[in-house]
Amino acid sequence: MNLDQLIDTLRTDKEFGERVTGWVEVAPRAPAYGDLPAVDERLASAMKRRGILQPYSHQAQAMEGLLRGENVVVATPTASGKSLCYIIPVLEEILRKPEARALFLYPTKALAQDQRTEIGEWIEAIGGGIASFTYDGDTPASSRRSIRRAGQIVITNPDMLHTGILPHHTKWVHLFENLEYVIIDELHTYRGVFGSHVANVLRRLQRIARFYGSSPRFAASSATIANPRELAESLVGEPFRLVDESGAPRSRKHTVLYNPPVVNRELGIRRSSVLEARDILRQLLGNGIQTIAFVRSRIQSEVLLSYLRESLPRVNIRGYRGGYLPAQRREIERGLRTGEIRGVVATNALELGVDIGSLDAAVLVGYPGTIASALQQMGRAGRGDAPSLAVMVASSSPLDQHLVTHPDYFFDRSPERGLVQPDNLHIRVSHLKCAAFELPFTAEETEGDSDLREILEYLSETRILHPSDDRWHWMTEGFPAQDISLRSASTGNVVIVDRTEPEPRVIGEVDEFSAPMLLHEEAIYIHEAVQYQVEELDLEERKAFVRRIDVNYYTDATFAADTAVLDVLRRDDRELASRFFGEIRLTAQPTTFKKIRFGTHENLGWGRIHLPPREMHTTAYWMTLEPTLTARFSPGEVESGLMGLRNLMLEVAPLFLSCDRRDLYAVAQIRSPFTGHPTLYLCDAYPGGVGLGEALFGLEAELQRTCLQVVRECVCTDGCPSCIGAPAEVGASARRIATRILARLTGDLRCLD
Amino acid sequence: MRDRLRRMDPGPTPPKAVSRREDREIPRGFRALEDSGGTTYIRSSEHPRANLDPEALEGLALLTHPECPPQSPSDLVALDLETTGLSRGAGTLAFLTGLAVIEEHRVRTLQYLLPDPSMEAPYLEAISRELRERGHLVTFNGKGFDLPILSGRFTLNRMTPPTFIGHHDLLGPARRLWSSSLPSCRLTALEGSVLGRDRDGDVPGSEIPARYFDYLADGRSDLLDEVVHHNELDLLATIDLLFRMVRPLSRPSASPEHLAMARMAQAAGRQEIVEGQLKAATARARDDAEYLESLEELALYHRRRRDYARAVPLWMVMVSLMESGAGRISRDVAPYVELAKFAEHRLRDPRRALRYTERALHFDPGGSRSRSTDTVALHHRRNRLLRRLGEGDDVD
Structure with a gap:
């Protein structure tokens, strides 16, 4: 069967049909063109030779804006030809003025390599003569000097800009004196902690450019998000012109929301989304349809991959996730492009614009957490003019259930906002140190920014800076950029060493933050569908030693968190429940792990994790239930209700924040040492906070309303993992009490009991 | 804000007051040089030294071969x-830039x-004024460290970095001269082992x-005094090392130094120096190893000039030395191969070439030579010679 036939079969399949909660078919759309702006003859004819007689309307608009000197952000769907929007203006500038320089930023080295090839093709098409280079950790020392001097287009990533270019700006005089363009591709990836870091790196870039007398214009391109212009403007700190009406043609596309059947009504248990996805993937891959499956975690990717390899032994199916070594990833990407690999089970590591060519179908195992990610993942299917299919299989999490049972909400909802918090104190102070290393701060720079002045004074008191003559000089031995990783709270990764064979070998790596959860002793670590058991985790040496093993289960860790209030920054005292925003100290400790059987996902046992707690200072939103609200419940009921609310709010909150569930910690205290009352905290999982707590403080009412909707509409009777958690964990009355609390808080008292 | 900063970063170094520049002491031996842009502290001292050999300048060019000596x-x-x-x-x-210049009978450090x-x-301006007078920079690891940093400071102050006709970084030549015989080629190590001066109580670099x-x-x-002294010692060591490095050109020195000098002269295209240095190297050899190594280099020198009348006897000396026991040191069959090639291609005497090849194959002083590339190549050579002589089939 080809995809059209398979779609017809699925459409008429009764069982499949019953589980589908939404099916949207988007008709093909013809292209809309614009006029090519006046550019150098060599460029115009190169475009014609490459088959571009006329740019799409969005490309024409973007080029015009950039050629006029404006900052432009292009936010159009995957494969709409975004890179052309900036490649043409950059080449035009360099053809006109050979000393002009352009800096291209991509979030990963792999993307930079991809794009270098494309830029190279354009340079060749105009007859050569423009020097473009990638400059990253892999660039050999012998060619660095000539790149610094002669590279007209320098392609790099924010991390390299941060540690390799800005701190050494005196060697990049040619670039900074003539910097005309800064290209920021995959803008939407620069949100949250990473985005907040990158915003600061870009401020440092502008500061250095100003010092050398240049003021580059910025061109950004983004996948679909709600606020591309706002994100670009807060990253760069300058106004942008937005181009978001795509003129590119579109093929026929089917998008299906699928809810696995209920297998235990009382407990609200649905069939596992992984198993359900396996069955759908079997049909697709079995019919030779090249398909990508997106899963939510590394563990899921390996579990699903094992299932598929077992049932389709002759089909070439691979995994793709963080932790695979770069060479292996490149090989898989190549295999997907050539069509040699027919199926891939990926985590969001493949979400970025890594070039894997066009696939026919995409299956999302669980809602990836944001509409933007869902669109991006679904966009992997259907490049070119062939029809395509995207299926999202809901998991039993409250968020998934909320979306799959409200398909209109999913289809109509605009994608999330990308948020950054460049003023996060940790992040800002880190980058101010780097900036001071690069150039002394002047009093002029602190005008109108009393925070900056205070930070500089503080750093002087602690003898990191030396104040003199209205300037602040770096006066410390270290190299600050080296100690600051843009990607996470910690700087290093934990390397996974397989010592099954006499010769130990490195099979992958995990960031330091996730390591205690994934690599605690006795954990089963799965890599390319091979199981390893962790024998030793050495956090100091950043090494985990594993040995190959063959068991019928995998492991899943849980952790305990506690909080102490340090400072209240905002408060709103109310009759039923008061809300707060402030600074807290969060202590998190992995406690136990469960062994879960493959296939049935039943619990086979558990073990303790012996690892030290981690502590961080961060910001949080918290809500205190006042006696007026809790008086009518017994203490046991309050406890149950609070536990239920904690689980529910943690699951639902990401819907409003464009963040991952793991970006938040939820803590419930029956009697808070701070307020003396039952209190629920939602904490930012990054030191210093990146604005999630503050956003929740503002979104409280909306959050409570949605939580109420989720818990009310759940199919279970006394609570289940799809709403407030398993009754065995939170108590039999949890669902009832949580519903009543939410009803009182929102004033929505319909059908109470 | 202050509280948040302190909480974020608990237990920082206790704050110390920062002194104002006007209140700081001027370190011992320094004088303040005022100009419109500000103040620079300068210290100048003289250190008696013998005059530099006229040949030394030539030697310097040879060590670091810039285009213009x-x-x-x-x-x-x-x-x-x-x-x-x-x-x-x-x-x-x-924060401290030390310069040293050579004057009549002395070295002046600035x-x-x-x-x-x-x-x-103003500090950079003062340094730049002095540097402008001099075309040739001498450093120890200055290519990797001092000059890039100093140039970066000029760039950062939007001033033009100093340029030089030649930059003579002594680290490379020092390695060529001494790395085979000394455990370390760091400046202070060479100061001890080559110049015979020990630095007691020197402030550690860290x-x-x-x-x-x-x-x-x-x-x-007062804490800076030791740093200033350290810097002065480094400058003097650099200058003295420069004097010392060119010594093999004018005075008999250790064989490895003459050999290294010969190699550097070869690389610089200074043929007229090479032969004398190689002869000195053979003459000053202290043992068989040094002797063999310099003989080999000397033979190579003659061969490059196609002076076989001089090269061949040297190879023969090497071969007999090796066969009489020096083979413990060198198991390199190169002299046999050279003799074989000479016999075959120059003398057109394949039989004699075969004899050298056979001798090379038998030469196995350690008794452990397996089928190394040498052996394989020798077998090829032997077989080819045998074919040429028409003496039958491959033996191997």
């Missing part, structure tokens, strides 16, 4: 920096101290940045 000793200036860190990024400050980071422009930070904080200059 220095014309007079006064063209040279040695440079050594003391910095606030080892990273070469823009935040590393060169040390520039940055009184305060805000006064970098402490130097903190000494300057402390000076800025409390204004007391």
Whole structure:
């Protein structure tokens, strides 16, 4: 069967049909063109030779804006030809003025390599003569000097800009004196902690450019998000012109929301989304349809991959996730492009614009957490003019259930906002140190920014800076950029060493933050569908030693968190429940792990994790239930209700924040040492906070309303993992009490009991 | 804000008051040079030295082969920096810049101290004035460290970095001259082993940045005295090392030094020096190893000039030395191969070539030579010679 036939079969399949909660078919759309702006003859004819007689309307608009000197952000769907929007203006500038320089930023080295090839093709098409280079950790020392001097287009990533270019700006005089363009591709990836870091790196870039007398214009391109212009403007700190009406043609596309059947009504248990996805993937891959499956975690990717390899032994199916070594990833990407690999089970590591060519179908195992990610993942299917299919299989999490049972909400909802918090104190102070290393701060720079002045004074008191003559000089031995990783709270990764064979070998790596959860002793670590058991985790040496093993289960860790209030920054005292925003100290400790059987996902046992707690200072939103609200419940009921609310709010909150569930910690205290009352905290999982707590403080009412909707509409009777958690964990009355609390808080008292 | 900062970063170093520049002591031996842009501290001292051999300048060109050799000793200036860190990024400050110039019967050191980071422009200007007078820079590891940092400081102050006709970084030649015979080629190590001077009580390099930070904080200059002294010793060591390095050109020295000098002369295209140095190397050899190595280099020199009348006897000496026991040191069959090639291609005597090849194959002093590439190549050579002589089939 080809995809059209398979779609017809699925459409008429009764069982499949019953589980589908939404099916949207988007008709093909013809292209809309614009006029090519006046550019150098060599460029115009190169475009014609490459088959571009006329740019799409969005490309024409973007080029015009950039050629006029404006900052432009292009936010159009995957494969709409975004890179052309900036490649043409950059080449035009360099053809006109050979000393002009352009800096291209991509979030990963792999993307930079991809794009270098494309830029190279354009340079060749105009007859050569423009020097473009990638400059990253892999660039050999012998060619660095000539790149610094002669590279007209320098392609790099924010991390390299941060540690390799800005701190050494005196060697990049040619670039900074003539910097005309800064290209920021995959803008939407620069949100949250990473985005907040990158915003600061870009401020440092502008500061250095100003010092050398240049003021580059910025061109950004983004996948679909709600606020591309706002994100670009807060990253760069300058106004942008937005181009978001795509003129590119579109093929026929089917998008299906699928809810696995209920297998235990009382407990609200649905069939596992992984198993359900396996069955759908079997049909697709079995019919030779090249398909990508997106899963939510590394563990899921390996579990699903094992299932598929077992049932389709002759089909070439691979995994793709963080932790695979770069060479292996490149090989898989190549295999997907050539069509040699027919199926891939990926985590969001493949979400970025890594070039894997066009696939026919995409299956999302669980809602990836944001509409933007869902669109991006679904966009992997259907490049070119062939029809395509995207299926999202809901998991039993409250968020998934909320979306799959409200398909209109999913289809109509605009994608999330990308948020950054460049003023996060940790992040800002880190980058101010780097900036001071690069150039002394002047009093002029602190005008109108009393925070900056205070930070500089503080750093002087602690003898990191030396104040003199209205300037602040770096006066410390270290190299600050080296100690600051843009990607996470910690700087290093934990390397996974397989010592099954006499010769130990490195099979992958995990960031330091996730390591205690994934690599605690006795954990089963799965890599390319091979199981390893962790024998030793050495956090100091950043090494985990594993040995190959063959068991019928995998492991899943849980952790305990506690909080102490340090400072209240905002408060709103109310009759039923008061809300707060402030600074807290969060202590998190992995406690136990469960062994879960493959296939049935039943619990086979558990073990303790012996690892030290981690502590961080961060910001949080918290809500205190006042006696007026809790008086009518017994203490046991309050406890149950609070536990239920904690689980529910943690699951639902990401819907409003464009963040991952793991970006938040939820803590419930029956009697808070701070307020003396039952209190629920939602904490930012990054030191210093990146604005999630503050956003929740503002979104409280909306959050409570949605939580109420989720818990009310759940199919279970006394609570289940799809709403407030398993009754065995939170108590039999949890669902009832949580519903009543939410009803009182929102004033929505319909059908109470 | 202050509270949040302190909470974020608990237990920082206790705050110390920062002294004002005017209140800081001027370190011992320095004088303040005022100009419109600010103040620079300068210290100048003289150190008696014998005059530089006229040949030494030529030797310097040979060691570091710049296009234009220095014309007079006064063209040279040695440079050594003391910095606030080892990273070469823009935040590393060169707070003490030491220069050394050669005068009649003495070396003059000129040390520039940055009184305060805000006064970098006049400081650099003063350094630049002195450097402009000199076309040739002499450093020890200056290509990798001192010059990039100093140039970066000029760029950062939007001043033109100094340029030189030649930059003679002595680290490379030092390695070529001494790495085979000495455990370390760091400047202080060479100062001890080559110049025979020990530095007692020298301030450890790792402490130097903190000494300057402390000076800025409390204004007391005594901790800087040792840094200034350290810098002066480094400058003198650099100059003395330069004098010492060219010694094999004018005076008998150890065989490896003559050999290294010959190799550097070869690389610089100074044929007229090569032969004399190689002869000195053979004459000064202290043991078979040194002797064999210099003989080999000398033979190679003659062969390159197609002077087989001189090369062949040397190979024969090597072969007999090796067969009489020096083979413990060198198992390199190169002299046999050279003799075989000479016999085959020059004398057109394949039989004689075969004899050398056979001898090479039998030469196995350690008794452990397996089928190394040498052996394989020798077998090929033998078989080819046998075929040429028409004496039958391959034996191997």
